[in-house]
Amino acid sequence: MVKHAKPKGFYDTFERKSSQGGPESETTHYCPGCGHGTVHKLIAEALEDFGIKDRTVFLSPVGCSVFAYYYFDTGNIQCSHGRAPAVGTGVIRSLDDAVVISYQGDGDLAGIGTAEIVHAANRGENMAVFFVNNAIYGMTGGQLAPTTLLGQETTTTPLGRLADREGGPIHMSEMLDALDGPAFIERTSLSNAAGVMKTRKAVRKALTNQVERRGFSFVEILSPCPVGWKLTPIQSRIWIKDNMETIFQVKRFRDREEGSRGTGRMPLMGDEELKELLGSDHGEEARKGENLETECRVKIAGFGGQGVMSAGVLLANTAIGEGLEATWLPSYGPEMRGGTANASVVISDEPVGSPVVNRPTTLLAMNGPSLDSLEDSVITGGLIVVNSSLINRKVRRDDVKVVYAPVSDMAAEAGFLKGANVVMLSLYLLEKGVPGIQTLKTVIPKSIKKKELVEVNLKLVKAAEEFHAS
Amino acid sequence: MRKVLIKGNDAIVRGALLGGATHFFGYPITPASEIAQGAANLFTRSGRTFLQAESETSAINMIYGAASTGARVMTASSGPGVALMLEGLSYLAGAELPSVIVDVQRAGPGLGNIWPEQSDYNMCCKGGGHGSFHNIVLAPSSGQEMTDFAYRAFDIADAYRMTVIILTDAYVGQMMEPVGFPSAVRHGARKSWAVYGDESSRQNLISSIVMNQTGMAELNIMLQEKYARAARDLTDWDEIETEDAEFLLIAFGITSRVASTAVSHLRENGLKVGLLRPKTLFPFPSERIAELAGQVNLMAVAELNNGMMAQDVELAVRGGCDVRKYNWYGGMVPSADELASRVREDFNG
Numbered sequence: 144m145v146k147h148a149k150p151k152g153f154y155d156t157f158e159r160k161s162s163q164g165g166p167e168s169e170t171t172h173y174c175p176g177c178g179h180g181t182v183h184k185l186i187a188e189a190l191e192d193f194g195i196k197d198r199t200v201f202l203s204p205v206g207c208s209v210f211a212y213y214y215f216d217t218g219n220i221q222c223s224h225g226r227a228p229a230v231g232t233g234v235i236r237s238l239d240d241a242v243v244i245s246y247q248g249d250g251d252l253a254g255i256g257t258a259e260i261v262h263a264a265n266r267g268e269n270m271a272v273f274f275v276n277n278a279i280y281g282m283t284g285g286q287l288a289p290t291t292l293l294g295q296e297t298t299t300t301p302l303g304r305l306a307d308r309e310g311g312p313i314h315m316s317e318m319l320d321a322l323d324g325p326a327f328i329e330r331t332s333l334s335n336a337a338g339v340m341k342t343r344k345a346v347r348k349a350l351t352n353q354v355e356r357r358g359f360s361f362v363e364i365l366s367p368c369p370v371g372w373k374l375t376p377i378q379s380r381i382w383i384k385d386n387m388e389t390i391f392q393v394k395r396f397r398d399r400e401e402g403s404r405g406t407g408r409m410p411l412m413g414d415e416e417l418k419e420l421l422g423s424d425h426g427e428e429a430r431k432g433e434n435l436e437t438e439c440r441v442k443i444a445g446f447g448g449q450g451v452m453s454a455g456v457l458l459a460n461t462a463i464g465e466g467l468e469a470t471w472l473p474s475y476g477p478e479m480r481g482g483t484a485n486a487s488v489v490i491s492d493e494p495v496g497s498p499v500v501n502r503p504t505t506l507l508a509m510n511g512p513s514l515d516s517l518e519d520s521v522i523t524g525g526l527i528v529v530n531s532s533l534i535n536r537k538v539r540r541d542d543v544k545v546v547y548a549p550v551s552d553m554a555a556e557a558g559f560l561k562g563a564n565v566v567m568l569s570l571y572l573l574e575k576g577v578p579g580i581q582t583l584k585t586v587i588p589k590s591i592k593k594k595e596l597v598e599v600n601l602k603l604v605k606a607a608e609e610f611h612a613s
Numbered sequence: 614m615r616k617v618l619i620k621g622n623d624a625i626v627r628g629a630l631l632g633g634a635t636h637f638f639g640y641p642i643t644p645a646s647e648i649a650q651g652a653a654n655l656f657t658r659s660g661r662t663f664l665q666a667e668s669e670t671s672a673i674n675m676i677y678g679a680a681s682t683g684a685r686v687m688t689a690s691s692g693p694g695v696a697l698m699l700e701g702l703s704y705l706a707g708a709e710l711p712s713v714i715v716d717v718q719r720a721g722p723g724l725g726n727i728w729p730e731q732s733d734y735n736m737c738c739k740g741g742g743h744g745s746f747h748n749i750v751l752a753p754s755s756g757q758e759m760t761d762f763a764y765r766a767f768d769i770a771d772a773y774r775m776t777v778i779i780l781t782d783a784y785v786g787q788m789m790e791p792v793g794f795p796s797a798v799r800h801g802a803r804k805s806w807a808v809y810g811d812e813s814s815r816q817n818l819i820s821s822i823v824m825n826q827t828g829m830a831e832l833n834i835m836l837q838e839k840y841a842r843a844a845r846d847l848t849d850w851d852e853i854e855t856e857d858a859e860f861l862l863i864a865f866g867i868t869s870r871v872a873s874t875a876v877s878h879l880r881e882n883g884l885k886v887g888l889l890r891p892k893t894l895f896p897f898p899s900e901r902i903a904e905l906a907g908q909v910n911l912m913a914v915a916e917l918n919n920g921m922m923a924q925d926v927e928l929a930v931r932g933g934c935d936v937r938k939y940n941w942y943g944g945m946v947p948s949a950d951e952l953a954s955r956v957r958e959d960f961n962g
């Protein structure tokens with residue numbers, strides 16, 4: 144119990160505790176002989192000595208120390224069970240100068256929160272973690288913890304922990320020592336006064352590391368829980384010495400003294416620079432375009448790699464370039480890996496309702512499987528453009544208009560096979576008239592990212608024009 | 614306004630940055646991954662923070678941490694990931710922390726598939742996690758609304774100290790449309806309650822634990838009052854052809870796009886059908902729907918789930934009007950023709 148010579152890192156009186164109905168406001172809520180009180184005191188002392196109370200953000204876990212915020216005169220955040228290292232990551236990514244302390248028990252850190260602690264450690268987050276290992280769940284009534292010793296009786300291992308059933312105690316310091324991220328790892332023990340002094344040093348080291356921005360610092364403290372262990376405070380300290388210290392080696396695992404950890408952030412952009420980055424002032428000025436006779440619902444389909452997606456984007460951009468409305472919807476996900484892909488484009492002179500194209504007015508078939516699967520879906524009176532370089536059958540239907548064009552050969556002839564999609568798209572525009580081929584010519588230089596490819600694409604448009612004219 | 618052709622998912626990232634977002638913590642999942650990828654590029658380059666978390670559980674807790682420091686913070690995911698975030702959403706609600714979460718819905722349950730459903734409606738609109746809480750839920754149906762809602766979401770989240778969920782779907786996320794951007798960049802202000810690691814915020818505590826019954830009850834009552842205020846001030850919806858409608862369709866997100874096409878077909882055939890499209894799902898436009906229940910003969914709720922929004926509609930009309938349920942699952946999105954023929958059948962009784 145912390146009663147006398149209270150360190151200045153604590154509040155003068157524990158108002159938050161009494162406001163929750165606690166009887167006294169000068170003592171902690173911990174049981175007599177509990178290690179949490181000792182560790183709290185060591186931290187509070189260091190906060191005051193280092194003059195870092197204002198800078199400190201203290202994360203309270205779920206466990207007996209859930210109310211740590213009753214005591215520490217710092218910024219305080221209470222976290223959900225096991226997640227404090229993730230919460231601390233969010234804090235430190237926002238407050239460059241903060242000293243972040245994550246205070247956790249063994250259920251919190253080594254059980255439910257294993258992923259969070261491992262990854263925070265691996266990233267080397269600037270935070271000091273104080274891991275109070277009391278080999279038991281104190282808060283919920285003395286149940287099995289991941290650190291419970293073999294043979295140890297708990298309320299959920301009434302016959303003692305059995306390796307064949309529960310596995311053995313987890314060694315967190317050793318586990319984290321396998322990672323490159325941490326700057327400092329030490330396991331200490333509260334079994335006697337010398338151990339407390341060593342713990343004091345380790346606590347101060349971990350906090351100094353935060354002031355110096357050295358990175359992730361981890362102190363595991365073997366700590367008594369007389370109530371959970373059903374021992375007296377004195378017996379508890381002996382039990383740590385005799386039982387815990389033989390399983391959990393008291394040792395400094397790592398002390399990386401050199402170097403400091405930066406934020407990894409680029410310089411902050413102002414508003415104008417941000418808008419430039421987003422290109423939010425770019426694009427086409429919206430205007431009212433031509434009227435369309437009917438909404439065009441176009442499906443462009445082919446192998447992955449034939450550029451059906453980008454042909455769709457070009458088509459939509461060409462429509463927008465004429466003041467029309469357009470939507471583009473891709474096929475996506477695993478089906479893309481299977482080889483065939485399709486893009487649906489809807490062009491309208493009014494805001495587009497459904498972007499889903501089940502019954503296309505036009506099918507641009509770049510390969511055989513696309514024609515096979517989509518031929519029947521085209522509306523009566525619709526249009527099918529067939530890439531006759533790769534499709535050697537005729538369209539079976541006689542209620543649609545069909546154009547056969549060797550678009551792959553035409554593209555290959557121009558020395559740019561990948562441009563077959565542009566030939567196909569050009570033929571569609573030439574067939575329809577709206578949106579027009581002239582607009583495509585202005586869209587290509589703006590939409591094609593590789594500038595050296597603009598010219599060859601314009602050449603392909605021309606080839607399509609010649610084909611159409613003949 | 615200048616417009617660019619852009620994916621809904623990319624429109625979200627741009628709207629968020631213009632809306633003052635400074636932090637993004639995420640975990641990839643189809644069909645939301647472009648949002649994380651876009652944020653990784655644009656948040657990083659602009660000197661904001663992007664971090665890929667080890668799980669959605671961690672991502673939402675990083676959000677909890679950054680929100681505690683007053684930052685404008687967001688993530689994006691899809692059903693399986695949002696489900697993992699529910700613990701965090703409950704803590705955010707209890708601690709009254711503002712945040713913005715995008716759910717690009719896919720089909721469920723379980724791993725389901727990557728095509729659109731709207732089956733996260735209950736999870737997002739009813740709180741979803743532990744306790745009597747709600748999130749504000751915005752339902753964009755176009756690329757433009759993806760940007761506009763993301764832009765506004767941070768102001769709303771800050772004003773109400775609540776999580777704002779942008780509940781969209783695989784098609785609205787994957788679809789490209791012309792989008793114009795707001796011209797002013799917004800910024801969050803310093804918050805009196807946040808923890809900044811400085812002297813003047815040192816006394817602040819972020820917490821959701823109240824270890825006595827009356828105190829916890831008071832917090833809950835205060836939250837409910839806040840939700841009632843949100844209902845008064847934020848409820849938003851769109852109507853098409855409702856003035857003389859005898860039949861009302863109700864739909865949101867991608868389904869509302871299909872429905873608007875269906876309505877114009879049906880009108881061409883002389884059927885007096887209208888569409889109500891909620892833009893906020895929580896708060897829900899119950900009052901307006903109740904009003905329309907007195908006007909129309911029949912309502913139908915079209916949605917890609919087992920009738921989740923239809924339940925809210927039934928609650929709103931309190932038996933005052935028959936409510937039909939048109940449901941699709943598994944990533945099947947109806948065509949406008951299919952939807953129109955369902956309406957025609959019911960219209961003609």
Ligand SMILES: Cc1ncc(C[n+]2csc(CCOP(=O)(O)OP(=O)(O)O)c2C)c(N)n1
Nearest residue numbers: 205206207224248249250251279280281282
């Ligand atoms: C998600 C969740 N699961 C379970 C609990 C219940 N619970 C509270 S404290 C605790 C164990 C804490 O043990 P430990 O971390 O060892 O801390 P100690 O109490 O021993 O200091 C558990 C399981 C909870 N609060 N939240």
Ligand code: SF4
Nearest residue numbers: 173174177207281368
């Ligand atoms: S139960 Fe154990 S850990 Fe919890 S306060 Fe009591 S002695 Fe400390």
